[in-house]
Amino acid sequence: MYKIMFVDDEEQNLFLMEKIVDWEENGFRVCGIALDGSEGIQVFEETEPDVVFVDIRMDEMNGLEMIEKLQQKKKKAVYVIVTAYDEFSYAKKAISLGVKDYLLKPVSRTELLDMVRQIREELDMERKKEDDSRFLSRQYENGIFEKAFAALETGCLEKRDISAMPEPNAAIPGSDTAILKSNAAEPDSGMPGVDTAAQELDSVIRGRALRSYEMYSPTEEPGDLLYLVEDWEIEYCFPGYDCVCFISEEEKKDAVLEAFEELKSHHIRKKYILQVNRTFSNAEELIRGYCGDFRHRGYCFYERQSRVFFCSEVKTGEGQAYLSYGEEGEKPLRRLIYNGVPEDAIELVRWIAEYAKEQGSAPGGLADEMIGLLFLVKNELTKLYKDRAFLILRHQNVWDLHKLRTEAKLVSRMEELLRETGTAVKNMIENKGNYSLMGRTAEYIREHFADPEFSAGEVAETVHLSRNYFLKVFKEEIGIAFLDYVTDMRMEKARQMLKETEETVYAISRAVGYESQYHFSRKFKQRYGISPNEYRSL
Template identity: 30%
Template sequence: MKEHYKILLVDDEEEVRKSIIKKINWEEEGFLVVGDAENGVEALEKIENLNPDLVFTDIRMPYMDGLELIKEINNRYPLIKSIIFSGFDDFDYAKEAIKMGVIEYVLKPVSAIELTEILRKVHKTLDDELSKKRDIEKLRSSYQASIPILREQFLNGLIHGNISKEEIAYALSEYEINLEGASKYIVATVHIDDMDSAIVAKELIPISVKVNLRENLENKLQAEIFSMYSESSITVIAGLPDKMSKNYIMSILSEAIKDTGRVIGVDLTIGLGIIVEDITRLHRSYTLAKEALGYRGIVGTGEVIYIKDMQPVESLRLRFEDIEIKEYINILKFGSDESIMEYVEKIFSKLKESRVHSSQYQSYMINVINVIISLVQDYGLELSVLTKTATDYIDLLDKIKDTGGFREWLLEASINIAHRIREDRVTTSKKVLDEAKSYIEENYADIELSLEKLCKYLHVSVARFSTNFKKETGISYVNFLTNVRLQKAVELLKTTDEKTYIIAEKVGYADQNYFSYVFKKKYGVSPSKYRQQG
């Protein structure tokens, strides 16, 4: 089936545009005429909405000629191709057009037969480019290059329990994961205790630790070593034969810690999770390996900490799981007060029903507090937003000596931080919008005032600001600027006797004719006629 490419026709003569549209069976030749424009300025406005593949433009046009239009298209929309057609057999124009990457230069008048031949040639060019982009070999090469990234994504998904058994079987083979054939599995999380080394540069320490661990575990454990996306720690997944014991694994990891200290000059602490027999249960071992690392303050650094040595099995069920953390943070950011209260009750109910030792209550509470404090820091808020009386972390810990105090504090802190996040979101958006409007009001007379210049002044991205501006004001930036300029022009027409060209310059238009064109388009009459009518 023939590909259809979208065309925008640009010519200041309406009859020419209509003639070109009528004389060709566009669809049969693989094109769709999605619109037309009478000058370069109007064409740029339409390109934003119509997103054509090809612009077919005259050279000589008012306000912005064809070459200027193509220059703007190349800057803003580099994927759009351009064809020049002109009645002026001017070699200089042709040279300039070729420099700009114009794919065809057509002389007027052109017959339907000639134009059809040109379009077929252009269609083949576009087809060839599309074929290259779809080239299977390129895709295969790209895939091969991305395998290290895909391996890392798979391993991260595996320990978070996000991958099905069928996907696991495929990925183990496809990505050459060193876990096939194992009877059971275990996860270890590696914490770099000190990022200052006299041997290795700080930025190279994490990668150096991974390389050293790989060398130490090679031929001793069937293992994969990789980094976590959201954390600074390194993770090890080991596949084990039936007879390999936990003590053997700990001895290998202990030797790796010593060798890392000798070779790289940093201390490591390794948390070791439980052994699981099903690879889909690795997330459980990973969760407990991370929990084991939390005991390094008790055990000390430079050790392998096995989770079962640190707490009884029955207390393991009281955990603020990753999925709960994500859900809680999402509610704080976007939920209502009612949904926040419901979730706090859910947390408290889990705490109350767990019936574990009081030390585990406090461990759970500290996990929740750390999540909240991280969120407070992410938004640059003061700690006082959490409660009226606590001023630092120690004060917060004092607030949660019992579950009743924790429940009261958590509800107050959760609602307070949610309100501040909402306020900051609204305030920031309104502040940027107000600042933009003020800047336009103060600089509308600047002939070179553009969306890019405004966004550079505001230190915001063009795409995001453009979307937010239109969402908040109901009109685009260009229309807003035009309205401001024309309002100022109306004031000058009413209150002064200045010539039209002077008023045009004062409101930001270098071209009097274009000013009159825009003015008449909005008010239905020319500036001079508007003044005469009072």
């Protein structure tokens, strides 16, 4: 609903303007009235109306003078002048002041309604433009923060030695500013570099006192967490790898904490951790604070209850490196490696996690132990099955285990990876192509050999091998060269079509991957000793 005010030095005219139209029915609320221009300025500043109807002739300050003074103060509104006469001497001045329209007294209700509806439509359009612009601006700013936080997390994880992180209140050296390097591309790539990334952040922060938060759960994904915080008093919100990150103005901190407490009370059977980071008012403070707070991101790693913690209140150096449990890991892995049965390996993972909790091991050390376990599995599979095991765990970035915020989620992810590995081993043992390097290659060739541009390089890229190495492995495993294998497949399909369809030789040549009928016929005769037409007539 828009706000409207009236300025006229005759009270009966003000009364008439208030009552002549049902303003609320037409989308307006009368927010103020004034008896002269000076009072009109005062009421305007108190109420900030969207539309002003103002009489031209008033004793102390006329309507145009009032509009001019308001515009000098950068007060924006739709102005309509009201007069008893066609005072064209005022027209030029009114136009220069951007007056929307004018009404003649006595005011016609029909004319007023038509004007008000037109103004309402224009205001609606203007508001929509502003809303769209505001939305796009907010999306852009949100993206800047999301990109920066992802780069900071990656940069901090790459350092690995948490003791090397700058203290939150220490001056930040240039080398730590470069932790935004994930935002910086190679020279001439057209992507923003480190300095540009920091400048982008400053342009979004604009000197405001802001505070960042990270909320995570052992059972819910970032998308679910986004939904939970969408109505909180926050400025920016985006998903992290294993959490939802959001930023609010510092003055809204209490409101955020109250919203978290309400969330806890409504979901008592679930676990949520709210990490409260330090405030910042520029890019340098954000980077310094993030690196310092990163030391404490595992503070609630083993926590079993919902809680909130302030990074500034966590003691430095809590937790210790992972303490090795002193047993060989190969034995519990044998059923997984030889039979594709993951249960023993999963039980080992649970035992290691429980042991780490009892010993107070640092989360990073436990994550390293889990990564080492996966490397052991991969190495043993490669020794046993050689290239057939190439695809197992191939597409998993195991270092992402360091991004998981809770022991429960780390264990859950490990169980998922071990079960996937077990399925892959079983399918490989049973010679199911999807999990065999050559089986997958053969399947891909069957699906794409009819494409005239089909090549060895395309298949090699699909199975993540270099072209030369792929050709070598293919010949060793299949027994013939890749090109001969593809040609055999094309010729066999062509023979089938020649016998079972009435397609022309040209159409068949196209259907099996040859752009030239002459080239196809020559290859066919080399292979079978007769032409395609002669074969068809047999």
